[in-house]
Amino acid sequence: MPPDHDLDDYVDPYSPGHRHGGPLRVGLGGPVGSGKTALAAALCRTLSSEYDLAVVTNDIYTTEDADFLRRNAVLPDDRIEAVQTGCCPHTAIRDDITANLDAVELLESRHPGLELVLVESGGDNLTASFSYGLVDVQVFVVDVAGGDKVPRKGGPGVTASDLLVVNKTDLAPLVGADLGVMRRDADAVRGGKPTLLISLRVDPAATEVAEWVREQVRARALQEA
Amino acid sequence: MTAALLTLADSRLPAGGHTHSGGVEQAIAAGMLTDPASLAPFLRRRLTTSGAVAAGLAAAACRAVDDTDVVAALSALDAEADARTPSPALRDAARQQGRGLVRVGGRAWPHPAWAALPAQPHHPLALGVAAAAGGLTPRDAAAAAAYLSVSGPATAAQRLLAMDPITVAAVTARLSPEVDAVAAASTVGLPAAADPLLDLLAEVHTVRTDRFFAS
Numbered sequence: 001m002p003p004d005h006d007l008d009d010y011v012d013p014y015s016p017g018h019r020h021g022g023p024l025r026v027g028l029g030g031p032v033g034s035g036k037t038a039l040a041a042a043l044c045r046t047l048s049s050e051y052d053l054a055v056v057t058n059d060i061y062t063t064e065d066a067d068f069l070r071r072n073a074v075l076p077d078d079r080i081e082a083v084q085t086g087c088c089p090h091t092a093i094r095d096d097i098t099a100n101l102d103a104v105e106l107l108e109s110r111h112p113g114l115e116l117v118l119v120e121s122g123g124d125n126l127t128a129s130f131s132y133g134l135v136d137v138q139v140f141v142v143d144v145a146g147g148d149k150v151p152r153k154g155g156p157g158v159t160a161s162d163l164l165v166v167n168k169t170d171l172a173p174l175v176g177a178d179l180g181v182m183r184r185d186a187d188a189v190r191g192g193k194p195t196l197l198i199s200l201r202v203d204p205a206a207t208e209v210a211e212w213v214r215e216q217v218r219a220r221a222l223q224e225a
Numbered sequence: 226m227t228a229a230l231l232t233l234a235d236s237r238l239p240a241g242g243h244t245h246s247g248g249v250e251q252a253i254a255a256g257m258l259t260d261p262a263s264l265a266p267f268l269r270r271r272l273t274t275s276g277a278v279a280a281g282l283a284a285a286a287c288r289a290v291d292d293t294d295v296v297a298a299l300s301a302l303d304a305e306a307d308a309r310t311p312s313p314a315l316r317d318a319a320r321q322q323g324r325g326l327v328r329v330g331g332r333a334w335p336h337p338a339w340a341a342l343p344a345q346p347h348h349p350l351a352l353g354v355a356a357a358a359g360g361l362t363p364r365d366a367a368a369a370a371a372y373l374s375v376s377g378p379a380t381a382a383q384r385l386l387a388m389d390p391i392t393v394a395a396v397t398a399r400l401s402p403e404v405d406a407v408a409a410a411s412t413v414g415l416p417a418a419a420d421p422l423l424d425l426l427a428e429v430h431t432v433r434t435d436r437f438f439a440s
Binding site (some may be wrong): 085087091092097 | 328329
């Protein structure tokens with residue numbers, strides 16, 4: 001006998017802000033080499049004195065990014081969890097988020113006061129995006145050296161992410177990229193959602209991105225109040 | 226009823242199975258698995274050892290849902306699963322996958338028996354409870370376990386060796402009669418087929434830092 005249930009009972013009145021009472025989960029996605037790990041490290045350095053925070057990494061090899069963070073982020077080992085993605089980094093952040101949820105829950109149980117979790121995806125392509133079952137908000141990181149056509153090409157990361165970060169603006173003159181074109185193309189496809197053009201080399205604190213994250217934490221606190 | 230079984234055995238069910246290779250990643254590293262010709266015997270070996278054990282446990286867990294003391298029955302089966310899994314790495318992998326299935330299964334097929342499972346149960350136990358909760362039989366639970374014991378590793382091999390997906394699908398499909406036979410035979414009693422090679426592969430694999438899969 002199939003269980004007696006009404007389908008509607010099991011469709012959660014889902015909204016990211018009401019998922020649970022835990023920390024804000026921020027996804028950091030984007031193509032290989034765009035600066036996701038560098039951004040995660042920068043955010044850890046800038047925000048770890050303000051928030052109880054932790055990081056989940058999804059590198060192709062388990063510990064590469066985690067090791068980088070340990071060296072660069074002034075974050076203790078027990079605040080960094082690395083997950084294996086079975087050769088499919090994209091699946092692990094969108095289609096089957098089990099391994100990442102396990103990692104987030106492990107960090108939450110280890111640090112009950114956790115306020116912020118950064119989930120860094122493995123380097124993927126322009127169609128990569130996080131499931132909102134895993135994160136509350138997501139940042140998509142592209143870089144100037146990848147070509148100034150990237151914002152125009154679109155894809156879910158560019159068009160639908162809550163924040164688009166165009167990194168390595170210091171390289172623009174060297175690779176012949178037009179930052180104005182990137183800004184205009186991004187604005188054209190993002191429906192008013194913010195885009196930040198930054199250089200982590202020039203500003204290792206990722207000041208603007210950190211401020212955006214602070215706004216998300218505040219917004220979530222207001223939602224839950 | 227069939228649809229529930231198809232859902233349970235579907236590799237797209239988000240229970241975390243895609244991050245486990247069932248020993249395939251290490252078998253490839255050790256040079257034992259190189260192509261479709263060596264994939265088939267690897268899958269058959271896995272099916273008749275850990276697959277049979279998983280099928281037996283899944284069927285028993287499905288039956289245990291009707292036990293007067295479900296908590297005790299499932300707890301005893303969890304201990305039986307530990308006893309049949311000498312490799313600590315494989316125990317961890319089984320519990321990791323069990324936890325993943327509890328997460329999605331509990332939402333997909335609500336049932337009091339989920340609460341009777343131990344925390345992070347072995348995967349076959351979660352499979353048995355999911356089957357019962359979905360209105361399926363112990364035989365169905367065994368079928369899902371037996372099938373999953375080959376489908377996950379087959380996909381892992383395809384990814385790691387960039388094999389032709391059609392060939393891999395054919396290899397898996399041709400094992401169907403054997404999968405059915407293992408499921409049928411495992412529904413009675415609790416098989417205890419051991420495979421020291423799979424245990425060893427798992428132990429060597431778990432300490433590697435350059436791995437794509439959790440197991």
